[in-house]
Amino acid sequence: MTLTAATLIETAQSTRQAAQTLASWPGEARNQALVTVAEALKDSAAEILAANQADCRQAEATGLATALLARLKLDASKLEAAIAGVLSVAELPDPLGRLHINRELDAGLILKRVTCPLGVLGVIFEARPDAVMQISALGIKSGNGVILKGGQEAIHSCRAIVHAIHQGLEAAGLPPETIALLTNREETLALLELDRLVDLIIPRGSNSFVRFVQDNTRIPVLGHAEGICHLYVDQAADLAQAVAIAVDAKTEYPAACNAIETLLVHQAIAAQFLPLVAAAMPQVELRGDAQTRQILSITAACEADWATEYSDLILAIRVVDSIEAAISHINAYGSGHTEAIVTSNSQTAATFLAEVDAAGVFHNCSTRFADGFRYGFGAEVGISTQKMPPRGPVGLEGLVTYKYQLTGQGQIVADYSGTNAKPFTHKNL
Amino acid sequence: MTLTAATLIETAQSTRQAAQTLASWPGEARNQALVTVAEALKDSAAEILAANQADCRQAEATGLATALLARLKLDASKLEAAIAGVLSVAELPDPLGRLHINRELDAGLILKRVTCPLGVLGVIFEARPDAVMQISALGIKSGNGVILKGGQEAIHSCRAIVHAIHQGLEAAGLPPETIALLTNREETLALLELDRLVDLIIPRGSNSFVRFVQDNTRIPVLGHAEGICHLYVDQAADLAQAVAIAVDAKTEYPAACNAIETLLVHQAIAAQFLPLVAAAMPQVELRGDAQTRQILSITAACEADWATEYSDLILAIRVVDSIEAAISHINAYGSGHTEAIVTSNSQTAATFLAEVDAAGVFHNCSTRFADGFRYGFGAEVGISTQKMPPRGPVGLEGLVTYKYQLTGQGQIVADYSGTNAKPFTHKNL
Numbered sequence: 001m002t003l004t005a006a007t008l009i010e011t012a013q014s015t016r017q018a019a020q021t022l023a024s025w026p027g028e029a030r031n032q033a034l035v036t037v038a039e040a041l042k043d044s045a046a047e048i049l050a051a052n053q054a055d056c057r058q059a060e061a062t063g064l065a066t067a068l069l070a071r072l073k074l075d076a077s078k079l080e081a082a083i084a085g086v087l088s089v090a091e092l093p094d095p096l097g098r099l100h101i102n103r104e105l106d107a108g109l110i111l112k113r114v115t116c117p118l119g120v121l122g123v124i125f126e127a128r129p130d131a132v133m134q135i136s137a138l139g140i141k142s143g144n145g146v147i148l149k150g151g152q153e154a155i156h157s158c159r160a161i162v163h164a165i166h167q168g169l170e171a172a173g174l175p176p177e178t179i180a181l182l183t184n185r186e187e188t189l190a191l192l193e194l195d196r197l198v199d200l201i202i203p204r205g206s207n208s209f210v211r212f213v214q215d216n217t218r219i220p221v222l223g224h225a226e227g228i229c230h231l232y233v234d235q236a237a238d239l240a241q242a243v244a245i246a247v248d249a250k251t252e253y254p255a256a257c258n259a260i261e262t263l264l265v266h267q268a269i270a271a272q273f274l275p276l277v278a279a280a281m282p283q284v285e286l287r288g289d290a291q292t293r294q295i296l297s298i299t300a301a302c303e304a305d306w307a308t309e310y311s312d313l314i315l316a317i318r319v320v321d322s323i324e325a326a327i328s329h330i331n332a333y334g335s336g337h338t339e340a341i342v343t344s345n346s347q348t349a350a351t352f353l354a355e356v357d358a359a360g361v362f363h364n365c366s367t368r369f370a371d372g373f374r375y376g377f378g379a380e381v382g383i384s385t386q387k388m389p390p391r392g393p394v395g396l397e398g399l400v401t402y403k404y405q406l407t408g409q410g411q412i413v414a415d416y417s418g419t420n421a422k423p424f425t426h427k428n429l
Numbered sequence: 430m431t432l433t434a435a436t437l438i439e440t441a442q443s444t445r446q447a448a449q450t451l452a453s454w455p456g457e458a459r460n461q462a463l464v465t466v467a468e469a470l471k472d473s474a475a476e477i478l479a480a481n482q483a484d485c486r487q488a489e490a491t492g493l494a495t496a497l498l499a500r501l502k503l504d505a506s507k508l509e510a511a512i513a514g515v516l517s518v519a520e521l522p523d524p525l526g527r528l529h530i531n532r533e534l535d536a537g538l539i540l541k542r543v544t545c546p547l548g549v550l551g552v553i554f555e556a557r558p559d560a561v562m563q564i565s566a567l568g569i570k571s572g573n574g575v576i577l578k579g580g581q582e583a584i585h586s587c588r589a590i591v592h593a594i595h596q597g598l599e600a601a602g603l604p605p606e607t608i609a610l611l612t613n614r615e616e617t618l619a620l621l622e623l624d625r626l627v628d629l630i631i632p633r634g635s636n637s638f639v640r641f642v643q644d645n646t647r648i649p650v651l652g653h654a655e656g657i658c659h660l661y662v663d664q665a666a667d668l669a670q671a672v673a674i675a676v677d678a679k680t681e682y683p684a685a686c687n688a689i690e691t692l693l694v695h696q697a698i699a700a701q702f703l704p705l706v707a708a709a710m711p712q713v714e715l716r717g718d719a720q721t722r723q724i725l726s727i728t729a730a731c732e733a734d735w736a737t738e739y740s741d742l743i744l745a746i747r748v749v750d751s752i753e754a755a756i757s758h759i760n761a762y763g764s765g766h767t768e769a770i771v772t773s774n775s776q777t778a779a780t781f782l783a784e785v786d787a788a789g790v791f792h793n794c795s796t797r798f799a800d801g802f803r804y805g806f807g808a809e810v811g812i813s814t815q816k817m818p819p820r821g822p823v824g825l826e827g828l829v830t831y832k833y834q835l836t837g838q839g840q841i842v843a844d845y846s847g848t849n850a851k852p853f854t855h856k857n858l
Contacts, residue, residue: 024783103805109794111804118816119786199816220817241839248841353834354453357548365538365837374845375540375833376532376855387547387628388649389818392833404804404821405782408794410670412677416803426805 005190011180012147012197016120018175019145023117027094033140034090037168041083044164051160059153071127072154082130089137092378095396096143104427108409115400117143118199122191124149125204129157136165136179138379142399149182149191192217202382222398224385226309226335227257229367232326234343235268242342243280248366251281255311258338258370262306262316264326270319271295284313291319306333323348327355334358336385338370359385359392434619440609441626445549447604448574452546456523462569463519466597470512473593477508480589488582500556501583511559518566521807524825525572533856537838544829546572547628551620553578554633558586565594565608567808571828578611578620621646631811651827653814655764656686657738658796661755663772664697671771672709677795680710684740687767687799691735691745693755699748700724713742720748735762752777756784763787765814767799788814788821
């Protein structure tokens, strides 16, 4: 074992132990801790902003990409918003101690299924120092310890923020080890190997980064590598509505994972619709299949286009001859994120919502609504494109699990087995 | 790609497509299919029993282990019970189409979260041909296709059963490809690689087999490799009750995953309790730590004993000086399956239930109650010791996922962003 791995195991054990204290606190006390953390962050604003300026200067000097630099930069208003975010997490309903099942198995033998924390979250992110505040707040709220690993480019900012968070935790009477910060590059891989000490990995960064994390750990990963979303415009669509939705879904924020990459158009309305949509998004590079190119003079889309997340002002277009063809294209090339149909035919819409295999299936609205805040979850931990729950935008629900508590008065299974077996009552309370 | 892999991909694609038909059927029609499958099994009873006799003869000739032979053997009454099991699955509540969330995001923009099938289940099992009937029934009920891979020793039985199931599916108007049977040994590994076509793997067999499956696939695995369960007898325990629970949890069915492997005893009552428990289970080999051996003259337990699932009439015993020591032993050596405490002190019990990290935490009752049927789930798909849900005994709930359906009237995100952003109503309906 390397020195890094050994030190990391100690850190993770401390965080795990601290999290057990946190988990035993009632919801009100965890909310109060969020208040003291927010106050400590406010009190340390000057230090945090100065640390961030140091990071930004260094990033500029080393020529960090503009997009990353924008995410790295923390000014007074961005910091204020992040601190307000910490306080708003305190306002959310408590995700712990929720009773899913409360059932009498027999007289005096009571089964409860209650939500409880996962334990320790491992969060690996690039650039964005505000993520430290957000994820720490969600961890405290949900009774989980958090091990954070930020990018080297944000190291001073992260240290200053975590220092303030530790002061806030101590003011609340919580061990500072609840939130740990890793600052050493080798620690990322070592963290991914701690499947006995870390319960969930949340990677925040590029698609390739998320895929790397997924491929290098046995720990469950919350997130998604790709967002290849489609809009299918049916023959029975209101074309003006379809144009507005296509423009919103492609151009409102093209780098978002819920933006569309491919537009599927029913052949019956293609000749009428395609010129309208092309005119409505002149800034977008369109790539089409053969049928599309008989209507629009644009570049040809090749096989790779159907499987690409452009994250940019590029849109692939394909003409299909039926709803079935649209569904089978989507189920073949989609990433299971969010898929939408525009149609006035409710039967066609029902088929689409039932048969498309994705976390989000939308009818007559933009794919861009796929988001935890827009869904009303209050906080978003990530968006999962996996088949098993939690799926789609995940709020605090994704940071908790449950356990079965069975309380008896000395009951043994032998009495409920064999020829004179006592029956179970299985009565929900 | 090998020929096996290529053929398997075709099989899996057919099953996936057949499952989509099944998934679109209402609950009543799926139940009716269970009835026709049960009838077809009944009609084929003679063929199935003859096929099983051929398997058993061959297994005896090749010297199959007695335990496996017992699981392989299917007589008329076992077959009848399995067919009754298929019909009882029809009686369970429909796991599909359940509404978790029904929320207005804004006027005319309605979000629903509804349960839907996973898609295709891959089930790999040893010996037991009755598993084919049970898991096929659960697949039909939950709208999932099933790819079955049984052991070579049960090949004739499995073929005869699946042949009958196909007849039952056809009588119901369903494609027979809904349930596929693999009969070729190389197909197991190839199946584990189909993460684009198979959504969940359910392994049924020995611990080492389950661990092999977990280590060789990216597909989620439902099941558990180990069941290392503990019983902690507190200083405030009713000793007669503790003896009865210990005997039940160890001896009622020692090969069960919810049987205990280690008994933890508070030192304050050890001298009084240990002789009672030893006298109550004379057939059990006891192994103790140093303190236990000052009271009982038994073999010494070594470090490996704390981490071993005996699945046999052997019990490790350790004396601890506090509830904290008991919890920390359990959290270090337990497999997260089921852990129990015997105590009359409700405060101590509450600490145990809160701080022990396991799918099941029990107070004053036997660990052997950890079971889907005893919990009242009607059917048990498996028991999961993973931290993320589904955790513990899993019923039909574990064979479904959910999707978010958003239905609008042309809404776009641009109207809900920026300075004049429309607010969301987030009103639960």
